[in-house]
Amino acid sequence: MSSAVQSYNMATVEAPRLSCWDGASEDSLARALSMAVTECMEVALIDGNQYSRLLFRPRANGCLRLALTTRSAYRHQVARVFVGALALRIDLSGDLRDRVHTAIQEAMMNSVLHGNLAIDSGLRDSLDGLETSHQTIERLLTSPQIARSMIRVEAIWNASMLYVLVRDSGAGFDRTDLPLPDEVRAAGHIARGRGLAILEAFCDRLALLHGGTTIKLGFRL
Amino acid sequence: MKVEFDDNGARVKISGEFTFTDHVAFKAIASRLFEGQGWPIVIDLTKLEFIDSAGLGMLLIVRDEADKAQRSLILRGPHGQVKRMFAVTKFDTLFTVEA
Numbered sequence: 001m002s003s004a005v006q007s008y009n010m011a012t013v014e015a016p017r018l019s020c021w022d023g024a025s026e027d028s029l030a031r032a033l034s035m036a037v038t039e040c041m042e043v044a045l046i047d048g049n050q051y052s053r054l055l056f057r058p059r060a061n062g063c064l065r066l067a068l069t070t071r072s073a074y075r076h077q078v079a080r081v082f083v084g085a086l087a088l089r090i091d092l093s094g095d096l097r098d099r100v101h102t103a104i105q106e107a108m109m110n111s112v113l114h115g116n117l118a119i120d121s122g123l124r125d126s127l128d129g130l131e132t133s134h135q136t137i138e139r140l141l142t143s144p145q146i147a148r149s150m151i152r153v154e155a156i157w158n159a160s161m162l163y164v165l166v167r168d169s170g171a172g173f174d175r176t177d178l179p180l181p182d183e184v185r186a187a188g189h190i191a192r193g194r195g196l197a198i199l200e201a202f203c204d205r206l207a208l209l210h211g212g213t214t215i216k217l218g219f220r221l
Numbered sequence: 222m223k224v225e226f227d228d229n230g231a232r233v234k235i236s237g238e239f240t241f242t243d244h245v246a247f248k249a250i251a252s253r254l255f256e257g258q259g260w261p262i263v264i265d266l267t268k269l270e271f272i273d274s275a276g277l278g279m280l281l282i283v284r285d286e287a288d289k290a291q292r293s294l295i296l297r298g299p300h301g302q303v304k305r306m307f308a309v310t311k312f313d314t315l316f317t318v319e320a
Contacts, residue, residue, distance in 0.1 A: 077238060080271070098302040105273045109241050127251055127282055130244040194274040194310050201309040 020046065023072045026081050033064065033085035042068040044148055062089060065154045070116040071147040074137065079105040082153055090157055090221065099202040100164065100219055106195045106202075107166035107215040108151065113137075115168030115213060116149045157221065164217045167210070223268075224250055231260035236268030241275030251283050255290055262287055267298030272306050284316060295319055 019040045021032040032040050045067055064085060068078065083101040086092060092100060113119045117140050119133065141147045152167040199206050205218030222243045225234045233250055254262050264280070280296065287294040297319045299307050307313050 074242065077240070077242075080238065095305075098305065101271065102273070102302060102306070105240065105271075109273060109275060113241065125282070127248050127286060130248045130279070130282070134245045194277060198274055198306070198309055 021066075021068065021072075023069065026076050026078075029076065029078065029081045030084060033066065033081065035088055038063055039065045040067070042072055044069050044072075045150060062157045063155060064089065065152070067150055067152045069147060070112055070149045070151060071141050073108055073112045073151045074117075074141065078153070079108055082155075086155055086162075090162065096219060096221075100162070100217075103199055103202045103217045103219075104153065104164055104166065106198050107164075107217060108153065110195055110215065111151050111166050111168035111170070115170030116146065116151065118170060160221055162219045162221055163205075164219075165209075165214055166217070167214045170213060171211075222246060226253065229257055229260055231257050232263040232265065234265035234268060236270070238271040239269055239276035239279075240271070240273045243276065244279065247279045251279075251286065254283070255286060255292070259292075261293040261295055263295045263297055265297045266303055267300070269299070269303050270301065272303045274310075277306060277310055277312065280312075281315070293317070 016039045017037050019032045019034075019037040021029050021040055021042045023042050023044055029040075064082075066078075066082060072078070079101055082104060083092070083097060086100065087097060117137060119136060119140075149169045150167075151169075152165075154165045154167070156163045156165075199215070199217065203217045204220045205216075207216040207218075208214070209216055222239050223236045224246070225236075226232070227234075231254060233254060235250075239247075254264075262283070264283070284294055295317050296312075299318065307318065312318070
């Protein structure tokens with residue numbers, strides 16, 4: 001086989017089945033992630049020509065992929081809908097559904113706020129800071145470039161493991177540069193510094209990839 | 222997130238999901254909780270199904286505001302995922318938590 005040509009055993013490989021999400025509501029997202037679908041993209045990304053950055057390939061394992069805008073990731077409870085779609089495809093019984101939901105929520109929040117919007121968590125350390133944070137986010141989302149910047153959520157599974165990768169379009173970060181939760185609180189920032197500890201507690205495996213722009217969550221099935 | 226206040230305004234029941242998108246709504250909730258004086262502040266979580274780290278952070282902000290106002294704060298009835306998040310982040314050592 002030529003090294004330039006990827007070959008697949010078509011008996012075991014699914015062709016991708018695509019859908020589009022209008023970005024309007026969680027109900028319309030649930031419909032866009034119905035059982036027949038393996039890949040879903042928000043329409044605003046197609047309008048913004050960002051689809052050319054996506055390389056959807058057939059895979060031998062199960063998969064569900066969603067590409068959406070920062071605006072929609074901020075406005076809608078995407079993690080809950082995505083986990084609901086996963087539960088239609090694989091058994092998430094026991095505490096697994098709560099763990100997957102919590103971890104995807106934390107990873108998406110990190111990707112939206114710190115990745116694509118580059119918001120300082122310290123803004124949300126007080127009641128007045130909550131309002132300031134909201135105004136800052138709304139102002140950033142008036143920029144089409146920022147509002148349409150992409151978030152990707154990709155679930156891949158086999159009989160024993162589920163992996164979920166959450167990718168943002170930001171500058172990334174180095175895990176070793178993050179202050180410890182005690183250091184954050186000692187500096188007077190009461191309302192942050194728990195996301196990574198929650199991910200470590202709720203995932204069976206956790207990795208930061210591509211300079212911190214991708215969070216890989218692993219769960220034993 | 223859905224919100225329901227009792228008559229004196231010092232007790233609020235929040236239900237559904239409490240996440241980072243609720244920060245503006247929660248500021249309004251907290252402001253109303255601190256309008257009254259003297260009553261212990263109770264946040265009833267018995268109908269809350271899901272919380273993320275941003276929701277936990279907002280509860281910490283209320284705790285600090287309660288300390289400043291010399292009001293006691295009680296979190297009531299966390300269960301399921303919310304209770305587990307409290308355990309992971311040691312929230313039960315930072316708050317008065319009632320079953």
